[in-house]
Amino acid sequence: MYKVGFDxxxxxxxxxxxxxxxxxxxxxxxxxxxxxxxxxxxxASRVLPGFKPDSKLQLLLKMKDQAEIVIxxxxxxxxxxxxxxxxGITYNQDVLRLIDAFRDAGLFVGSVVLTRFANQKAAKQxxxxxxxxGIKTYHHFTIPNYPxxxxxxxxxxxxxxxxxxxxxxxxxxxxxPGPGAGKMATCISQLYQDNTRGIKSGYAxxxxxxxxxxxxxxxxxxxxxxxxxxxxxxxxxxxxHLAAYGIQTVNYNRDIENFxxxxxxxxxxxxxxxxxxPTDMGVNMAGNCISNDEACQEASRQEIIRRxxxxxxxxxxxxxxxxxxxxxxxxxxxxxxxxxxxxxVVACKEKAAKTGVIxxxxxxxxxxIFTGKTSPLLGAAGAMLLNxxxxxxxIADNVTILPAAILEPVCNLKTGALKGHNPRLHISELLVTLxxxxxxxxxxxxxxEQLPALQGxxxxxxxxxxxxxxxxxxxxxxDVSSEPIHGSKKLYxxx
Numbered sequence: 050m051y052k053v054g055f056d057x058x059x060x061x062x063x064x065x066x067x068x069x070x071x072x073x074x075x076x077x078x079x080x081x082x083x084x085x086x087x088x089x090x091x092x093a094s095r096v097l098p099g100f101k102p103d104s105k106l107q108l109l110l111k112m113k114d115q116a117e118i119v120i121x122x123x124x125x126x127x128x129x130x131x132x133x134x135x136x137g138i139t140y141n142q143d144v145l146r147l148i149d150a151f152r153d154a155g156l157f158v159g160s161v162v163l164t165r166f167a168n169q170k171a172a173k174q175x176x177x178x179x180x181x182x183g184i185k186t187y188h189h190f191t192i193p194n195y196p197x198x199x200x201x202x203x204x205x206x207x208x209x210x211x212x213x214x215x216x217x218x219x220x221x222x223x224x225x226p227g228p229g230a231g232k233m234a235t236c237i238s239q240l241y242q243d244n245t246r247g248i249k250s251g252y253a254x255x256x257x258x259x260x261x262x263x264x265x266x267x268x269x270x271x272x273x274x275x276x277x278x279x280x281x282x283x284x285x286x287x288x289x290h291l292a293a294y295g296i297q298t299v300n301y302n303r304d305i306e307n308f309x310x311x312x313x314x315x316x317x318x319x320x321x322x323x324x325x326x327p328t329d330m331g332v333n334m335a336g337n338c339i340s341n342d343e344a345c346q347e348a349s350r351q352e353i354i355r356r357x358x359x360x361x362x363x364x365x366x367x368x369x370x371x372x373x374x375x376x377x378x379x380x381x382x383x384x385x386x387x388x389x390x391x392x393x394v395v396a397c398k399e400k401a402a403k404t405g406v407i408x409x410x411x412x413x414x415x416x417x418i419f420t421g422k423t424s425p426l427l428g429a430a431g432a433m434l435l436n437x438x439x440x441x442x443x444i445a446d447n448v449t450i451l452p453a454a455i456l457e458p459v460c461n462l463k464t465g466a467l468k469g470h471n472p473r474l475h476i477s478e479l480l481v482t483l484x485x486x487x488x489x490x491x492x493x494x495x496x497x498e499q500l501p502a503l504q505g506x507x508x509x510x511x512x513x514x515x516x517x518x519x520x521x522x523x524x525x526x527x528d529v530s531s532e533p534i535h536g537s538k539k540l541y542x543x544x
Contacts, residue, residue, distance in 0.1 A: 051414035051505055054344030055099035055335075063334035065111050068253075071332060072115070072219050075251025075323075078243065080236040081332070083224040084256040088150065093257050095528065096272045096349040097335065105255070106154055109222065116220040117159040118151055120144055121230045124163045124172035133227055141175045143226035148184065159216055160185035164231035167191070187212035189231065189238060196234075196310045203317040208241040222255075228280070237311075241318050251323060252315075254304075254330045259284045261298040261328050262336040268349035270299055271380050275356040278376040279369060290326035298328040350384065351507075354391045354530075357381055361533035362513055391530065393509040396420060401511040407536055409433040411527070412507040423473065426456040430510060430518045431479040434503075441499040442492070450492055451482060476521040503527055512536035 072079040085093075088106040101107065109116050123131075126140045133143050144161060151158050161179055163172055166188040176186045189211040192202055201207050214221075214235075221239070223232045236252045243250040258273035270284050287300040289308055304327040311330075315322035324330050339345055357377045363369035381387075389395055397410035400420040407423040409430045419440065421433025439450065459482055460472040474482065480497075487494035504526035512534050514522075522529050 050416045051098060052341060052344035052347075053099040054339060054341035054348065055097040056338045056340045057099055057101050057104055060100070060104060060334060060338040061108050061111065063337060064108050064332065067332050067334060068108075068112065068220065068255075071251065071253045076249030077219050078221070078248065078250035079219065080221045080223055080239050080250060080252050082232045082236050082252070082254045083222055084232075084254060085258070087147075087222075087224050088154075090257070092272075092276055092352070093335075095355075096269050096352050097339070097345055098348045099340070100335075106156075109156055110154060112220060113156055115218055116222055117157045117216055117218040118222045118224060119160055119162060119214060119216070119235070120147055120158065121162045121164055121223060121225045121232050121235050123230050124166045124169050126227075126229070127163075127172045127175050128169040130171075131227070140226045141171075147224070147226060157218070158184070159218075159221070160187060160214060162187045162189055162212075162214060162231075162235055164189040164235065165191050185215070187214050189235060196237075196307070196314065199310075199313045199317050203241055203314065208238045209245070211238045211242070213242045213246075214239060233307075233311075237314055237318075240315075244318050252330070253332050256331050256333055257335050259299045259301055260336040261287070261300060261331060261333060263299065263339075265297075265299050266383070268346045268353070268384060271384055272349040272352040272356070273301075275353045275377045275380050278356070278360065278373045278380075281376075287326050287328045290328040293325040298326075300327045300331075304330075350386050351391060353377065353380060353384065353386055354388055354394075355528060357388065358391075358394075358509075358530040358533075362531060365513065365533040365535070391507070391509065392418060393507050394530070397509040397511050397532075407510075407512050409508060409510045411437050411503075413437070413502065414505045426453065426460055426473060427479065428471075428473040428475060428515075428518065429512075430508070430514060430522070431474050431476050433508070434476055435479065435496075437503070437506075438496045438499045441502050442495040444492060444495070448492065450490070450496055451479075451486060455482065455486060475515065475517045477517060480521070500525065 068081065088103045090105060091102050093100045094102045122140055122144050131140045132138065133140065136143065148158050161184055163176060163186060166172060179186050192207050195202055223235055225232050240250055240252055259270040263270055265284055265286060274282060274284055283302045284299055285302055285305055287298045287305060290296060290298045308327045312322045360369055360374045360377050364371065364374055393410040393412045396418045397408055400408040400410060400422065404422050407429045408420060410418060410420045411433050412418045419433060419437040421429050421436050423429040424432060435450065456474065459474060459478060463469040464472045483493050483497055487497050506527045508522055508527050508529045510531035513531050513536065514529065519529055
């Protein structure tokens with residue numbers, strides 16, 4: 050049962066207010082490193098029910114006249130053709146996607162920085178394309194022994210050798226298509242070069258997780274550990290904040306480990322560090338905007354279960370190693386979380402045990418659960434979806450919406466002219482068939498009208514869903530999990 054646990058409007062107001070305070074603190078210029086996803090932050094919306102996936106974007110829109118965006122990409126990632134697993138596109142393609150998205154929202158994208166630039170052929174080709182589109186580009190280079198050789202780094206031959214990024218607005222948001230791009234290094238480079246030019250500027254970090262003013266073992270913070278298990282991130286009490294203020298706050302290992310080096314860099318540039326702890330560097334009001342802690346704890350427990358099930362599937366697919374599964378399993382044991390707390394898992398397994406075939410289960414936000422099983426014409430996910438939509442439309446179970454005379458030609462097309470192996474309709478194919486039928490069949494039209502009610506639903510499958518079905522369910526706003534079992538003995542499972 051879905052319960053709101055987060056005040057999104059309060060969050061936007063508090064977060065923008067604190068960013069404005071940081072701009073003024075540093076004399077009118079702030080480089081704000083954005084961690085995590087700037088938009089489509091579905092992890093945050095799952096563990097903080099009420100948090101809008103585009104909250105960060107909306108926050109920037111409140112400050113759009115003050116803000117410009119600089120996108121950072123590692124030139125080595127371009128050369129290696131590095132791919133974002135969640136989107137299936139390369140990092141350089143994602144830079145283009147981000148630019149389009151920011152511009153469509155009305156935000157100003159000032160430039161793109163190619164870090165670790167060494168005249169890589171693919172990086173230069175990408176740069177030429179950006180320049181032809183009127184997008185400014187800059188080069189930052191690898192500095193030996195960064196970030197430890199402070200004197201060499203803070204010199205004309207170190208940071209001074211980087212291109213200086215020309216910016217025109219007080220708030221410069223530094224973002225990237227993924228980790229390892231060099232966002233913080235880009236900020237530090239700008240601080241150094243601003244200082245040599247007599248320009249006052251400062252640095253802060255926009256992070257949502259871990260939430261510094263929640264307990265270390267709060268489920269929201271544990272869910273962050275589960276989400277980043279592949280990065281080996283660990284939440285920790287910030288020892289620098291505790292020593293400076295006598296207050297326990299939560300941060301994560303990488304920021305805590307890097308803080309002494311950052312302090313030395315800040316001191317070298319400014320003469321003194323503006324921060325006493327990693328927590329000080331962050332701008333994060335999320336913990337102050339939780340309106341129902343119980344709802345957030347329950348939502349986070351569910352997220353940890355989903356992350357565990359996903360890790361098992363990724364292990365089966367060869368996309369993750371056993372250490373990721375072990376890490377999340379340890380988190381579950383520590384928080385006394387059982388997979389069976391995810392109700393659709395239990396419903397799906399019961400249906401599969403009863404029928405002996407592949408099954409799926411769906412739970413709506415009001416708590417109602419629906420199931421479906423595989424058949425000669427429909428996959429289990431499609432059958433589950435159709436059963437759900439029919440019930441929502443008030444149509445009796447024995448009423449046929451799509452007769453075999455409509456479904457069979459589509460199935461024959463898949464295995465005939467299109468030379469596919471699976472005749473059953475995927476969810477996307479089912480929805481297209483329903484939408485066409487809706488022009489002549491009022492019941493089909495009524496079923497299609499129920500699609501918005503699926504937003505926020507939960508689904509579990511007794512086998513690993515095809516990429517196509519998973520992507521369609523995600524587009525419908527549904528959170529998906531599955532058993533780590535392939536539905537067939539084939540080696541290629543995408544379709």
